[in-house]
Every structure is written in C-alpha cells, then in structure tokens.
Amino acid sequence: MLTDKIGFIGAGNMAGAIIEGIISQKVTKPENLGVIDISAEKCAHFKERGVNVFNTYEAIADFCNIIFLAVKPQNYEEVLKSLVGLTNGKIIVSIAAGISTGYIKSRLGEDSNVVRAMPNTPLLIGCGATALCHVAPVTDEQFLKIKQIFEAGGGVDVLPEDKMNAVISVNSSSPAYVYLFAKALINGAVKQGIDAQTATGLIVKTLEGxxxxxxxxxxxxxxxIKMVSSPGGTTLKALDALYEHDFENAVIDAMERCTKRAEELGK
Ligand SMILES: NC(=O)c1ccc[n+]([C@@H]2O[C@H](COP(=O)([O-])OP(=O)(O)OC[C@H]3O[C@@H](n4cnc5c(N)ncnc54)[C@H](OP(=O)(O)O)[C@@H]3O)[C@@H](O)[C@H]2O)c1
Structure with missing residues (x-):
C-alpha cells in the first residue's frame, strides 16, 4: 500500500474513475486522498467516500506529494497559474488531452516532475487501459508509483510522448465508439423483435467473448473474421453491408479526427 498523499484538482468523471480504482484496489487509504473542485456538489460524493475535500490550491498542495491535474484542457492555464510555487518536489500527473509535459513545465518550472497519462473511464470498474509516458527528470521510482496507481484500475502501457495525442483515439475516446457499436447492435436486435434486455445480455457476452x-x-x-464466415453463410452477408458502408474507414476517420482535436486543444 502506498503511503503517499494524492491530490486531485478537478473532481469530475476521470478523477472519480481513478479514485475508485485506488480505493477499491486498496492502493492507499481514502484519508490519503484529496480533491478540490469549483463545484462543491461534485466534492460531496468524495467526502462520503472518506476522501479529504479542500477549498484552496495551497491547502491541497500542502497536503499531497502527488498532484493529479484532472481538469479539462481548457482549464489548464488558470489551474497552472494558481499552482505556481506550490509544486516543488511533487509529482504532477496530467491526464488532459493534448497538454504536453513541456507546457506544464513552462508554467511550473523546467525541473518539475511531470508524468503524462491517458487513461479511460472503464478504470471506474477496474477494467481501464492507460497509456503513460516517462519524461525526465521523473525518476524510475516516481514513475513506478504512478504506474501502480493506474494499474489498480486496469492495464498500463508506456509510450513516448510524441504518441500521446494519437493514443487518445486508441484507448481513451474509443470506449465511446464501442458503446455506439453496442447501441447499434441493440437497436438492430429490437428492430427484429428481440427485447432490448435479452439483446443487451447477448451482445455484452459477445463483446466480452x-x-x-x-x-x-x-x-x-x-x-x-474468417472463422465466423462460412462460405455462402449469414456472416458474409452481414459483412457485405459493413464493407458497403465503409465501416473500417469510418472508424479510422473517427480516430484521425480525434487526434486532430487533441492537437487543436494542445499546448
Ligand atoms: N472522460 C474521459 O473519458 C477522459 C479520458 C482520458 C482523459 N480525460 C481527461 O481528463 C480530464 C478531465 O476530464 P473529465 O471527463 O473528468 O472532465 P469533467 O468531468 O468535466 O471534470 C473536470 C472537473 O474539473 C472542474 N474544474 C474546472 N475548472 C476547475 C478549477 N479551476 N479548479 C478545480 N476544478 C475545476 C470541473 O468543473 P466544471 O464542470 O464546473 O467546469 C469539473 O468538475 C480532461 O483533461 C480530459 O482530457 C478524460
């Protein structure tokens, strides 16, 4: 169990998913966690979970030695401004789309220990997939600590920083494409007279399998695909429709647009 104190600036979806992973996998005790958010309402839930809630950046920075920046990319500038002078010697973990470690260091100091991470929301149930990049001067020991935190919520892969925008389209935004595919399967089943509940159960098992x-x-x-496709059979007919609608290229296009947006948000 880690004895570090871990603070989260921004108590939204992603902070919630990471915190749930930490608590459920007993990476550290809830009392070693802290959050701050501009919405008191969002913090209430964390208070109930035994997590400390702070009202000022000074107080949360004073409390923790690992700080997660879990606000939207658009809010980074104001948050980093408020953290100047408060982060010396701490590990800063950025989970924002497009935000580079260089940008954070340019605001908080070039010697800042910044780990850039790209997680996804299935972390909430311990089935997440996170990409991490290790940039100097973060030590191996510091990096392993952050890796351990994300491993509590699922799998972790390490990538160079120049792939951290593209990877958003692979593991981070991609649950949404999978949900859309699942929704289409459910709708297709209902259209053919199978009730949504039965269809959802069968589809979930099919996705898992x-x-x-x-x-x-x-x-x-x-x-x-070949193993499912008997010559002259039903699957080939289904696949014909997907090829006619250029399904694969639609997915690739979606991924490229995702990365382009990360670059637009990027700093
Ligand atoms: N959601 C995902 O699947 C996912 C996956 C990977 C990475 N990320 C990254 O994770 C970050 C957070 O995403 P999210 O989906 O968790 O967003 P979110 O649910 O909107 O959470 C962000 C929270 O930060 C609050 N906030 C804004 N400005 C603040 C400030 N100055 N100080 C303290 N709190 C502030 C927001 O309040 P308001 O709502 O009132 O502004 C909101 O409650 C983003 O940078 C995103 O790129 C998200």
Whole structure:
C-alpha cells in the first residue's frame, strides 16, 4: 500500500474513475486522498467516500506529494497559474488531452516532475487501459508509483510522448465508439423483435467473448473474421453491408479526427 498523499484538482468523471480504482484496489487509504473542485456538489460524493475535500490550491498542495491535474484542457492555464510555487518536489500527473509535459513545465518550472497519462473511464470498474509516458527528470521510482496507481484500475502501457495525442483515439475516446457499436447492435436486435434486455445480455457476452478471442486465441482479427464466415453463410452477408458502408474507414476517420482535436486543444 502506498503511503503517499494524492491530490486531485478537478473532481469530475476521470478523477472519480481513478479514485475508485485506488480505493477499491486498496492502493492507499481514502484519508490519503484529496480533491478540490469549483463545484462543491461534485466534492460531496468524495467526502462520503472518506476522501479529504479542500477549498484552496495551497491547502491541497500542502497536503499531497502527488498532484493529479484532472481538469479539462481548457482549464489548464488558470489551474497552472494558481499552482505556481506550490509544486516543488511533487509529482504532477496530467491526464488532459493534448497538454504536453513541456507546457506544464513552462508554467511550473523546467525541473518539475511531470508524468503524462491517458487513461479511460472503464478504470471506474477496474477494467481501464492507460497509456503513460516517462519524461525526465521523473525518476524510475516516481514513475513506478504512478504506474501502480493506474494499474489498480486496469492495464498500463508506456509510450513516448510524441504518441500521446494519437493514443487518445486508441484507448481513451474509443470506449465511446464501442458503446455506439453496442447501441447499434441493440437497436438492430429490437428492430427484429428481440427485447432490448435479452439483446443487451447477448451482445455484452459477445463483446466480452470476442475481446477475449482477440486477446488469447493467437489469431489476428482477419483470421477470427474468417472463422465466423462460412462460405455462402449469414456472416458474409452481414459483412457485405459493413464493407458497403465503409465501416473500417469510418472508424479510422473517427480516430484521425480525434487526434486532430487533441492537437487543436494542445499546448
Ligand atoms: N472522460 C474521459 O473519458 C477522459 C479520458 C482520458 C482523459 N480525460 C481527461 O481528463 C480530464 C478531465 O476530464 P473529465 O471527463 O473528468 O472532465 P469533467 O468531468 O468535466 O471534470 C473536470 C472537473 O474539473 C472542474 N474544474 C474546472 N475548472 C476547475 C478549477 N479551476 N479548479 C478545480 N476544478 C475545476 C470541473 O468543473 P466544471 O464542470 O464546473 O467546469 C469539473 O468538475 C480532461 O483533461 C480530459 O482530457 C478524460
């Protein structure tokens, strides 16, 4: 169990997901966690979970040695301004789309220990996927601590910083594409007279099973598609429609637009 004190600036969706992972996996005790948010209402839930709630940046910075910046990219400038002089010797973890470690260091000091992370919301239930990048002067020991925090909520991969915008389209925004696909499957089932509840159960199992096949069968997605596609059968007819609607390129286009937006938000 970590004895570090971990503070979150911004108590929204992502802070909530990371905090749930930390508490449920017993990475540290709730009393070692702190949050601050401009909305008192959002903090109330964390207070109930035994997490400390702070009203000033000075107080939360004083409390913790690891600070998560969990506000939207648009709010970074004001938050960093408020943190000047408060972060010496601490580890700063940025989870924002497009925000570079260089930008944070330019505001808080070039010797700041900044870890850039790109998590996703399934962290909330311990099934997250997080990309991390390790940039000097963060030490191996400091980096491993942050890795441990994210591992509590799922898997972690380490990437160079120049891939941290593109990776948003891979693990961070991508749950939304999966939910949209699931919604289409449910709607397609209902249209054919299968009730939504039964359809949802079957589809969830199918998504889980298909993900497990990709993970553990040793087959590529193309090989797995072939295994489902008997000559002259039903799957090939279904796939014909997806190819006609250029499904794969729609997904690739979505990913590229996602990365472009990260670059637009980028600093
Ligand atoms: N959601 C995801 O799936 C996801 C995945 C990976 C990374 N991220 C990144 O995680 C960050 C947070 O995203 P989110 O979805 O958790 O956003 P969110 O739910 O909107 O949470 C951000 C919170 O910060 C508050 N806030 C704004 N300015 C503040 C300030 N100056 N001081 C303290 N709190 C302040 C916001 O209040 P108001 O709502 O009143 O402004 C809001 O409660 C973003 O940078 C995003 O790029 C999100």
């Amino acid at each position: 298909s993900a497990e096949m990709i993970k553990s069968s040793g087959n590529t997605p193309d090989e797995l």
